[in-house]
Amino acid sequence: MKKIYSVCLLFALFACSALASFAQSAQKQPADSLWSVRLDEIRQVAAMIPGRRALRINVLKFAESRRSKKFSVQGAPDEPSVQARTVFQVVFADGTVMIDSGMDEQVHRFFGRGVIEPYYPDAAKQVERALRSARAIIITHEHGDHVAGVIRTPFVAELAPKTLLTRAQIQALESDPQMPEIKITPDMASHYNVVDYEKFLPFGPGMALIKAPGHTPGSQMVYVALESGREYLFIGDTAWHMDGVRLIKGKDAPWIQEDQAALLAQLEWLNELYRTEKNVFIIASHDDEERKELIAKGVLGDGLE
Numbered sequence: 371m372k373k374i375y376s377v378c379l380l381f382a383l384f385a386c387s388a389l390a391s392f393a394q395s396a397q398k399q400p401a402d403s404l405w406s407v408r409l410d411e412i413r414q415v416a417a418m419i420p421g422r423r424a425l426r427i428n429v430l431k432f433a434e435s436r437r438s439k440k441f442s443v444q445g446a447p448d449e450p451s452v453q454a455r456t457v458f459q460v461v462f463a464d465g466t467v468m469i470d471s472g473m474d475e476q477v478h479r480f481f482g483r484g485v486i487e488p489y490y491p492d493a494a495k496q497v498e499r500a501l502r503s504a505r506a507i508i509i510t511h512e513h514g515d516h517v518a519g520v521i522r523t524p525f526v527a528e529l530a531p532k533t534l535l536t537r538a539q540i541q542a543l544e545s546d547p548q549m550p551e552i553k554i555t556p557d558m559a560s561h562y563n564v565v566d567y568e569k570f571l572p573f574g575p576g577m578a579l580i581k582a583p584g585h586t587p588g589s590q591m592v593y594v595a596l597e598s599g600r601e602y603l604f605i606g607d608t609a610w611h612m613d614g615v616r617l618i619k620g621k622d623a624p625w626i627q628e629d630q631a632a633l634l635a636q637l638e639w640l641n642e643l644y645r646t647e648k649n650v651f652i653i654a655s656h657d658d659e660e661r662k663e664l665i666a667k668g669v670l671g672d673g674l675e
């Protein structure tokens with residue numbers, strides 16, 4: 371009897387320690403399980419749809435937020451920094467694709483939180499024209515400064531059917547929008563082109579979408595390889611400034627809620643890409659210094675066509 375008892379105890383102890391180590395490993399997920407994307411996989415997905423690849427990519431800044439750099443990059447000095455509000459235009463020989471849709475002035479004011487910040491109505495008009503003439507519109511994530519342009523617009527009936535929103539983006543916009551102005555109803559949602567995918571989605575010749583929840587649940591990255599061979603990776607707001615990628619540092623902005631572990635795994639991967647892949651241009655939506663530098667180098671065109 372005693373022997374059976376001690377065997378049982380031993381077994382119970384073993385089960386306990388196995389459980390504990392399982393719990394520990396679940397807690398400390400390796401970065402791999404949070405982010406296991408490889409560039410060669412992305413390139414392969416981007417090559418799935420035959421056809422002529424894009425010729426060039428343009429950027430336009432339509433507004434600015436002025437925030438201390440300490441909010442954009444953990445540990446950065448408390449010094450003034452411009453957050454550019456931007457859209458990107460991928461130009462093919464026979465049409466364009468927009469990455470992000472901008473926002474109207476009212477949503478812009480939300481981000482100023484009481485402070486009036488620069489908004490350029492002429493540039494905003496250009497964004498509207500480019501959205502209307504685009505074949506398709508892709509949204510990096512469901513925050514107001516990226517998505518409001520396809521929700522709060524008099525042309526919503528025209529733009530919605532050619533706007534690709536992911537299921538995760540729709541869910542957030544319906545049930546947990548960043549601000550009340552961009553909340554959509556299920557009826558509104560039914561007008562957009564809603565997609566869902568596990569990891570990658572081939573989008574067009576040389577283009578792929580990469581699921582990247584972290585900054586928001588509906589965040590995705592957009593990869594574009596041009597006909598010239600030059601490659602771009604639009605990371606939306608994974609980092610607000612490229613120093614976040616260079617230093618592997620997240621943001622320090624108490625007003626946003628992010629999945630820190632996922633974000634850090636993404637930043638680690640982006641950092642390696644940044645250091646090793648000189649032909650891949652990683653584009654952070656709000657980095658105004660990077661925008662100017664890449665325009666000067668001819669990597670991004672200045673203004674929309």
Ligand SMILES: [Zn+2]
Nearest residue numbers: 513515607655
């Ligand atoms: Zn943003």
